[in-house]
Amino acid sequence: MDLNLRGKVAVLTGASVGIGLAVAEGFAAEGVNLVLAARQQDRLDAAVAQITASHGVEAIGVACDVATAEGVTRLVDAAVETFGGADILFNNAGTGSNETIMNAPDDKWQSYWDLHVMAAVRLARGLVPSMKARGGGAILHNASICAVQPLGYEPIYNVTKAALMMFSKNLANELVKDNIRVNTINPGLVLTPDWIKTAKALTQPSGEDWQAHLQQVADEHAPIGRFATPAELADFIVFLCSERASYSVGATYFVDGGMLKTV
Structure with a gap:
């Protein structure tokens, strides 16, 4: 199936390892040029070298912390300066937690809020203008099955991923008129x-x-x-960001091997 993605530009966060790296490989295989973001420059350099050698696309690595406003600004500026903006945004940066509500301090709650929610808010504000100028685009948020089926040891992760899912729905409603599709993916065990x-x-x-x-x-x-392997998840993500999923707007997709216990 031709996904009609060749020549598009995708910005990916948490892109140097795991799911993010697998999705970058998946986009590159479709001819998508890449802006890869993570905190460690050496990992980014290795990912860029591997992907460009294998697929012949253009790619840059931007070392930044998207949990900060400054990090988001650095990433957006790099995408605009190198490619004139983006057609696709995959918000993937995130990490699990381990605490109880009774013993978790305020700053831990705030750090996860900044990483899982505010990074997505700020990246949307930064990249949507270029998406509009390019005729539209796709934004996909990587939340988690824990957004609706929480694991007991990580309440902060559960809550902030649920907030990301609701943000995604609101953003979808706001941007659909601009031909920008926004969706959420909730993976299980990867x-x-x-x-x-x-x-x-x-x-x-x-x-x-x-x-x-x-x-x-x-x-x-x-x-x-x-x-699941990261590549299995990546295949679904690349499809959702393509024109082949053009009627998918404001939806949440569970890719979890049957882990979700409800309908």
């Missing part, structure tokens, strides 16, 4: 380096097999009985 790192840390004291631990997690939560 085998990212963070999951592997956590599994190894949890099993190291006991000598348990970390892969067996991850299989137990999958068996407990996902009827499909396994984690």
Whole structure:
């Protein structure tokens, strides 16, 4: 299926590893030029070198912290200066949490709010003008199944991802008249380096097999009985940002191997 994406420009946050890197690869395979954002320049440089060599697209890496207004400004300016703006925005930067509501300080709540919500708000304000000038575009927010089916150990993550999902719906209603489609994706278990790192840390004291631990997690939560690969999620994301999904507006899509327990 030709997704008609060749020559488009996509801005991706959290793009140097895991889901973000897989989505960057997916876009590049369709001929999309890329603006990749993450905090570590060395990882970005490696990602840009790999992608440009493999796919022949143009790509730049912008080291910035999108949880700050200054970081967002740096990213937007780089996209405008290099490509004249963007056609696609994939808001992916984020991280899990671990706390109780009773013991989490205000600054922890604020830091996750800035990363999961305000980054999306600021990037929309920064990039939508160029999308309008280019005739429209697509914005996709990576929230989580935890936005509607919370895990007990990470209330801050659950709450801020739920807020991101609601922001996405409101933004979709505001921008649809400008031919800019906004949607949300709520993944379930995706085998990212963070999951592997956590599994190894949890099993190291006991000598348990970390892969067996991850299989137990999958068996407990996902009827499909396994984690998704980042590439599996990326395929769906690239499709949603293409003209082939032109009637998808303001929706939330669960890609979770059956993990969601409601309809």
